[in-house]
Amino acid sequence: MSYVAPTKDILFCIKELAQIDEVAKIPAFAEAGFDTAQAVVEECAKFNEGVVAPLNWEGDKNPSFWKDGQVTTTPGFKDAFKQFAEGGWQGLQHPVEFGGQGLPKAIGAAAIEMLNSANTSFALCPLLTDGAIEALLTAGTPEQQQMYIPKMIDGTWTGTMNLTEPQAGSDLALVRTRAEPQPDGTYKIFGTKIFITFGEHDMAENIVHLVLARVAGAPEGVKGISLFIVPKFLVNADGSLGARNDVHCVSIEHKLGIKASPTCVLQYGDHGGAIGYLVGQENRGLEYMFIMMNAARYAVGVQGISVAERAYQKAVQYAKDRVQSRPVDGSMPGSAAIIHHPDVKRMLMTMRAYTEACRAMAFVAGAAYDASHHHPDEATRKQNQAFYEFLVPLVKGYSTEMSLDVASLGVQVHGGMGFIEETGAAQYLRDAKILTIYEGTTAIQANDLVGRKTIRDGGMVAKAICAQIAKTEGELAARSSVACRAVAKRLTAGRKALEDVIEFIVANTKTNPNAAFAGSVPYLMLAGNVVAGWQMGRALMIAEDRLAAGEDAEFMKTKIVTVRFYADHILSRAAGMRDAIVEGAESVTALSAEQF
């Protein structure tokens, strides 16, 4: 099998770290305890291993292609999407009233991870549809919700997010697509959108485009952007499909990776104007878009974990099969499988520790999201909201950057064979490279972390998280095992480094913004490293306890080693990262543009 879902580690994260049985105490999730999680995870694993994963390499070889405005997806995608829809997977986290299953994100994250491990390109269609559903749930009228959401949940239609234009990438203030109000309350949309994922395809009957555009006379900049629904086919009052709307896919991109996912140039209004329907109020489009972007950013972070997991599995398999050279410790007389060589183990452990640490962080963030939306106590909601929002840029930025390292190591484990496309290891590296870019580059995540998540409250949430980490350090240090004490030491050093950096960011962002932003991405990477390491520290204590209780000894033992590896090899970078940020800002911006 090309992919075996890591259900044990996923369920460990859901049960022990995200504490699903606590989530299930929230009335909205009363049905969603561990038993539900286990059933969903196992079913989902089966579907993705059997149906979606086998299409991954096929999609790389036979990407979606464009002809005369139509996009034909990779052979097998259409049928797999049908099965995905029929299985109810699109609606997992969406409200029951629209046909969804209303499960918590702490479980939904597992489904996102497995689908993306199985096939990142394929998974992008549901991922964007999720975003469109979120936006309509937040800002759509009841009629709009009723018209579009059930069909997206049941997979008859899919959704897209239309932000980027040639001149407007990270900077949405530069959006030029225009919306002209019509007497009937609709708008006519004119403009060009690029990088639209699954902007055109053959897997669904209709595509619900959510489009950022400017109404004539709107203020300049981001405060003059509105959000519109522009369906590929207009929808009649009875829900049946009407006329083809004036939005057309004029080309798709030739990309480094995720080749099966069509990345479309969409042309709006070349034949008189595309009919669009305002979502919410005029000029508040960016605000709504941020809702779907936040959901999407979290999901892209999970994609990082997904690609890393699959790259790891492939590398392990190769390392067990490939026989080459004698072990350095003389433990075998002849050539051994390369997994016996210390440096191969170092690479595999790096891949494994990174992946498990990011997974732990993501599931914990998922549980916070669930509490922030549905916990009966307002203070608890707010606290979880702040925690979740602080974690989103870390889940997105750190997990995707690590996925690049992991996928690159995956190729390296394969040696020369890794460079041959048919081996398949290189695809993960090519696919991973988009993850640090789309839904906001790592730098955009870091700006969010610095600006909205750290400066706005004077570092309060950031420091509160550090205090929680310190508590975990204390618990670790109080234990007698070598592993706990070693991890406590690294976690303390990491947390102190992070505190210094938070101090630095808070002190400098207004008075010396160049210095603060020179360290923004390193700050994100440090925070991601330490917060993920913190979750690994928690995992270590739980694993020790479960091991002592005789529960799944093999899994718990490997978890203990993996945590120790993470602490000694990844957390140990924290002090150097701190120095580069706190003492190294000057040289980052010292050269003028002309001096480059």
Add this chain to the structure above:
Amino acid sequence: MSYVAPTKDILFCIKELAQIDEVAKIPAFAEAGFDTAQAVVEECAKFNEGVVAPLNWEGDKNPSFWKDGQVTTTPGFKDAFKQFAEGGWQGLQHPVEFGGQGLPKAIGAAAIEMLNSANTSFALCPLLTDGAIEALLTAGTPEQQQMYIPKMIDGTWTGTMNLTEPQAGSDLALVRTRAEPQPDGTYKIFGTKIFITFGEHDMAENIVHLVLARVAGAPEGVKGISLFIVPKFLVNADGSLGARNDVHCVSIEHKLGIKASPTCVLQYGDHGGAIGYLVGQENRGLEYMFIMMNAARYAVGVQGISVAERAYQKAVQYAKDRVQSRPVDGSMPGSAAIIHHPDVKRMLMTMRAYTEACRAMAFVAGAAYDASHHHPDEATRKQNQAFYEFLVPLVKGYSTEMSLDVASLGVQVHGGMGFIEETGAAQYLRDAKILTIYEGTTAIQANDLVGRKTIRDGGMVAKAICAQIAKTEGELAARSSVACRAVAKRLTAGRKALEDVIEFIVANTKTNPNAAFAGSVPYLMLAGNVVAGWQMGRALMIAEDRLAAGEDAEFMKTKIVTVRFYADHILSRAAGMRDAIVEGAESVTALSAEQF
């Protein structure tokens, strides 16, 4: 222009760091002072910028292709190779008696760098030919040398290295290709070789394959491997071409990068046996091959610098052109070119500092090679030999690993456009990935560093280098500038970390080899980081002096900033790397193969 050779920095390295005028005091290089270097570098820059660089992207789009045993290279390659040959570039470092120019490596490295920046795929043909020439210079008979070397130097023929077989990659003990002695003193060669770079192509009249094979009855393992010349066309006594030899290209690989470079599967002896000529003595093939591999490893390290330089140039250009968002310091009222954003500068400075530091290290190694071969004083030769040999795995391993990071950052600077193949940034990332693999993976370089270069002399050379670094620290610390003192601090921390690791490696390799080799690649990366940083420290003092003397102020100022950046952002990782090696070995190998 798609590539502008960084002649200023190259000449700075040649003059100030490699001290070419000292090299020119060696009688063999009496003509090779700075003036010669400058003339060669400028001519070489012109050729590569104008002729070779424009074919780089073309080679990616239209790779070499195989049909019926023939390989047709990318349109334009054949003509460019003709010009390369006519310009005398193949012979730059080779002996005058065979038609070369006999220039030192301290100058030759510049030509390798520029050719590889211009077009890494194209450059591989000359790179392998260099290796074949080196092997024949070392171990060939005078007749063999006379028959093959002049034609390879003048570009009529090219050369290859045939090591790898499906079951024998890093582990050459597993080579199975066999050589059967014939009554006339020749051998018949039978077997399959894979991953043979430019093993078949249309740019030259003949191809001189150097092939590792086992003579019947030879000892098992690496001590039973011999080296053979197997020309594609047999060569008559008068130098004219005779019959087609029984070596055939049965396919070429479909690769992640360097697509224009044909990577061949060569079948020997399917039609009665390929005629081969023994080089040197039977069973000493690996020894000879190591000579060409060492030359090739150095060159591959330079390829890392080359790809990094070109990725950097492309990213700078894009960052200057692309307008997006306002600067965080409010220095411009509207959207600015993204080079004004601190994080973009951080990425560009990282790319620049890495590239310049690795270049500095490589050119200094080049000068040591020159002295080791040609200095009249034996003690000086030996000392330089030891220094050069210590540096080869660092130049190869560290420069190529850094090139991956640099090329990945290059894509990142481009944002979404970086992921579109036509932009060209992704090609450098794809190309770079082979550099950490071929001519010995980073792990193989690290084994060499640990085994041959550190353990064999009890760490003597390694410690002597640390003592030299300490001397530079003293000189830096004695200066009054902020930059010198900051760099001295980082260099001291780095050197101390390196000393700890050398101690650890020396202490553990025999008693606890798993622990030592768990840290082998991190040791290589730390040593590369510190040795390259040391050269940057030297560069800083020189730049300050030249600046004070009013020499090229603009260049010297940017060098000072770049050194400071390297120290604060890259050297600052040293302590964490030390901890991971010295304190983190246990968790690397704690899991058994079955536990993965």
